[in-house]
Structures are given as C-alpha cells and as structure tokens.
Amino acid sequence: MKLEDLKTIDQLEDFLSGTQAVAFSVLSDKDACYRWIQGELVKFRYLQLSRSGKGVVIRYLMKVSGYSRPQLTRLIAQYRKTGQVKRRQRTMAGFKRRYTEKDIRLLAAMDERHDTPCGPAVKKLCERACEVFGQAEYIALASICVSHVYNLRKSTTYTRQRRHFEKTRPKPSKIGERRKPQPEGRPGYIRIDTVHQGDLDQQKGVYHINAVDEVTQFEVVCSVEKISERYLIPALEQMLEAFPFVILGFHSDNGSEYINKRVAALLEKLRIEFTKSRSRQSNDNALAESKNGAVVRKYYGYSHIPQRWAPLINDFNQQYLNPYINFHRPCFFPITRTDGKGKQRKIYRYENLMTPYDKLKSLPCAQDSLKPGINFEILDKHAYQISDNQAADRLQKARQILFKTIHGRTMKTG
Known part of the structure; x- marks a missing residue:
C-alpha cells in the first residue's frame, strides 16, 4: 500500500x-x-x-x-x-558594511607603525591624517567609534595582516585571606618569610625559612636547598612541629612559595588559619623581615653558600641556633600607646626585655597553649640546662666549624 x-x-x-x-x-x-x-x-x-x-x-x-x-x-x-500552504521565502538584505577591508588594512598598518596604541590614540591619529595632512583614505577611520577599533582588530582581515599578542595578565590568587592577623595576646600566630643566601655564577644559594611568633617572638629557622614543593613542604612540617605551642595562624607575604595549593592543603589539614599581607601595608609582615636582619643575616651574612650545604646548615639551626635565640637571647617587647589624636606609638621599656621563652611563660594562657605532651617542666630543662653564656659559646664554636667546613676558612664573629 x-x-x-x-x-x-x-x-x-x-x-x-x-x-x-x-x-x-x-x-x-x-x-x-x-x-x-x-x-x-x-x-x-x-x-x-x-x-x-x-x-x-x-x-x-x-x-x-x-x-x-x-x-x-x-x-x-x-x-x-x-486556504493554502505556501512557503514564504525571504531574502534579507543585511547590514551594509561601513568599514571595508581596505579600511581594516589601513588600521593594521597604522597599528604597525605606531606599536599598537590605545583606541583613542588610533582615532586621533586617523583624524590628524585626514584633516591635518589631507590623507583622504582615512576619512572612514577618522569617524570611527573608539570601542569599534578593538572589534576591527579581531577581524579576519586584520589578523591575516598583523597579529598582536598581549602579555598575560596576572590573576589574583584566592588562596589565603588578605588581612592582618589578630592574635589577641595568644601565642601560635606565626609570621614567615624566606631569606636567600646569594647567587654566584648564576648558581642559587641556600634558602632560609624564618618563622616568628608574633606575641612571644619564638623563632624557628630552617634551611633548604630550594623552595620547591619537594623541599619546602617537609621543612614547613618540621618548622610547625618545632614550636612548643599549638599553631593557630600562618601569615606570609604574597610570594608564590607559600601562596600555593600544597601549602594551603597542609595548613587546612592542621586547621591553621592562612593569611597574607595586604597591598601597601608594609607592617603586615614586618616582624619576620626584622628578624631576617637581626638573626639570619647576622649569623649567616650575605655571601653565597652553595645549595648542597643546606642539610648541614639545617642541622646547625636545630641544634644550636634555634635553642639559643628562643631560650637565651633577650628581645624587646613593645607596649603600644595611643594618644588623643589616635596616633599609635610603640614604647620599648627595659623591664619588658626578656627571652621568647620567658615571654611565653608570662602569658596568662601559656599552659593552655602548649601542645599535648609538652609542659613547662620539660621546657625548663632545655632552657636552664646551660647558661646564656655557655649557649652563646656553643653557638659560636659550632658556627666557626660550620663555615670552616663550607668555605674552608674561619668565619669572623659579626
């Protein structure tokens, strides 16, 4: 059918x-x-x-x-x-092109000779070419809308004659919160920064990672060969473990060695607050930067140290440098005063000069801030096992041996 x-x-x-x-x-x-x-x-x-x-x-x-x-x-x-079914066929006339391929090629040539200026500058150049210098071929481009200049630059005719590559624009990272930490008198909010030990013949030197607690100025220095993930993550784990109190906050500048997913994942795993410095607020990480000069540069100087010595230097940090600066080296702890106009001033009094460990013990919440399994009886054994002078002598002797091993000569005390 x-x-x-x-x-x-x-x-x-x-x-x-x-x-x-x-x-x-x-x-x-x-x-x-x-x-x-x-x-x-x-x-x-x-x-x-x-x-x-x-x-x-x-x-x-x-x-x-x-x-x-x-x-x-x-x-x-x-x-x-x-009463009928009839096909209605329409032929659309479309829009008439205002700027021809000739105009687009003129625009490409104009951009070529003037190194791709902005849209308003191109329009002004076309106006001057037409009105001042009598070049009639620019009459259409002289009346062009500024925003349409960028549309013509994307056209096929333009890209066939000339290609323009823009520099990749930086994308702001969403890792970490951009603000100043607020410890409110509690230990555990550390500031961290990296110190590079110089270059020599295009060879990078050792990197020192310096972390300082804001309230107690308890400080831990670690040294690594490079600041890549392979070396940085184990160093951060060792550093966080070296503090006797629970770490609550981690603050860094905007360097990519810390603002990355691996560091963020490590801090998230440990439930540590991650903050980073604000723009044009140099004091946000000033404590770590001041310790870079007062401690790291003072004991290691500015000369180049090859990367292969990083493990030896890190052992020196853990055995001699970190115990000395935390248990035997006094620091000033300022008092902030605000006048009637709201201006803040920091006052450094002699009676507030103490070691970071003594500052930790003086805090009202000190015992509650310590990690599980750690108490002040254990810490007192490390703090008072030897005197300040004996600790300094040990540090200087070990430092002389370290630099003699690295450079083959004795390093003068600075």
Whole structure:
C-alpha cells in the first residue's frame, strides 16, 4: 500500500500504530513537501474533522514530513486562514558594511607603525591624517567609534595582516585571606618569610625559612636547598612541629612559595588559619623581615653558600641556633600607646626585655597553649640546662666549624 491509498482516518490510525504497512519516503524538497501537506489537508477535509481526527492527521503529517508539531501547527493555521500552504521565502538584505577591508588594512598598518596604541590614540591619529595632512583614505577611520577599533582588530582581515599578542595578565590568587592577623595576646600566630643566601655564577644559594611568633617572638629557622614543593613542604612540617605551642595562624607575604595549593592543603589539614599581607601595608609582615636582619643575616651574612650545604646548615639551626635565640637571647617587647589624636606609638621599656621563652611563660594562657605532651617542666630543662653564656659559646664554636667546613676558612664573629 502507498500513501495515496490512505483515504480514511481509520486507515491513518492503522498506519500510525504499525498494523498497516505503507511504503513512503520523506520529501527533501521543501516546496514539494508544502504542496503535499496542503493536498493531504484537503483530502481528509481537515477543517471538518473532530478534535480526535485532527490529532490523527497531525501525527500522520509529522511522521511523513519529519516536521515538528509547532511547525505543522503554523502551517495548518496558514491553511485555515488562506486556504493554502505556501512557503514564504525571504531574502534579507543585511547590514551594509561601513568599514571595508581596505579600511581594516589601513588600521593594521597604522597599528604597525605606531606599536599598537590605545583606541583613542588610533582615532586621533586617523583624524590628524585626514584633516591635518589631507590623507583622504582615512576619512572612514577618522569617524570611527573608539570601542569599534578593538572589534576591527579581531577581524579576519586584520589578523591575516598583523597579529598582536598581549602579555598575560596576572590573576589574583584566592588562596589565603588578605588581612592582618589578630592574635589577641595568644601565642601560635606565626609570621614567615624566606631569606636567600646569594647567587654566584648564576648558581642559587641556600634558602632560609624564618618563622616568628608574633606575641612571644619564638623563632624557628630552617634551611633548604630550594623552595620547591619537594623541599619546602617537609621543612614547613618540621618548622610547625618545632614550636612548643599549638599553631593557630600562618601569615606570609604574597610570594608564590607559600601562596600555593600544597601549602594551603597542609595548613587546612592542621586547621591553621592562612593569611597574607595586604597591598601597601608594609607592617603586615614586618616582624619576620626584622628578624631576617637581626638573626639570619647576622649569623649567616650575605655571601653565597652553595645549595648542597643546606642539610648541614639545617642541622646547625636545630641544634644550636634555634635553642639559643628562643631560650637565651633577650628581645624587646613593645607596649603600644595611643594618644588623643589616635596616633599609635610603640614604647620599648627595659623591664619588658626578656627571652621568647620567658615571654611565653608570662602569658596568662601559656599552659593552655602548649601542645599535648609538652609542659613547662620539660621546657625548663632545655632552657636552664646551660647558661646564656655557655649557649652563646656553643653557638659560636659550632658556627666557626660550620663555615670552616663550607668555605674552608674561619668565619669572623659579626
């Protein structure tokens, strides 16, 4: 059976249900398909059918024509209104191009000779070329909108003649909160910074990682060969473990050695608050930077130390330098005074000169801040096992041996 043999609604229902085999093919020509739809609507007297009958006809037309139901609904509405289904073919004239390929090539040449100035500067140059120097070919570009200059620079004609590459713009990192830490008199909020031990013949030197607690000035120095993840993460773990109290905050500058996902994951695992310095606020990390000069540079100087000596230097830090600066080296602890105008001044009194360990013991919440398994009885053994002078002598002797091993000579005490 063919489509021409279908003449009743019952036959259409059998065809749609698949019980009646009918040979047909979808028309590819739109005009022929429109004429066929009109003929079927006339043959089945669509306008006189009941609602269910109209639904059967629509499903039949959808299956044979391949058109969607909304499209057939529009065609049937046209048939109901005019009595025919006719294809309305429109030819759009489109927009007339204001700037031709010649104008775009002139723009590319202008950018080439002037090293790609900004849009307003290009427009002004085109105006001057047309009005001042009488170059009529720039008359269209002289009236161009500034924003449209950038559109023309993206066109195919422009890029075929000239390509312009912009420098990659830095993307602000979302790692860490940009603010000043607020310890509120509690130990555990450390400031951290990196000190580089010089270059020699394009060879990098040792890197010192210096961490200082803001309240107690308890300080831990670690030395590594490089500041890549392979060396930095183990050093940070060792450093955080060396503090006797629980670390609550970690503050650094905006260097990429700390502002990265690995460091952030380590601090998140330990539930440590991660903050970073604010723009144009040099005091945010000033404590660590001042300790860089007062401790690290004082004991290691500025000369180049090859990276291979980093493990030996780090052992010296853990055995001699860190115990000395925390248990035997007095520091000033300032008092902040605010005058009537709101200006703050720091006052350094002699009675507030003490070692970081003594400062830790003087805090009212000191015992609660210590790590589990650590108490002041254990720390007192380290603090008072030898005198300050003996600790300094040990440090200087070990320092002389260290530099003699590195440089093959004795280092003068600075």
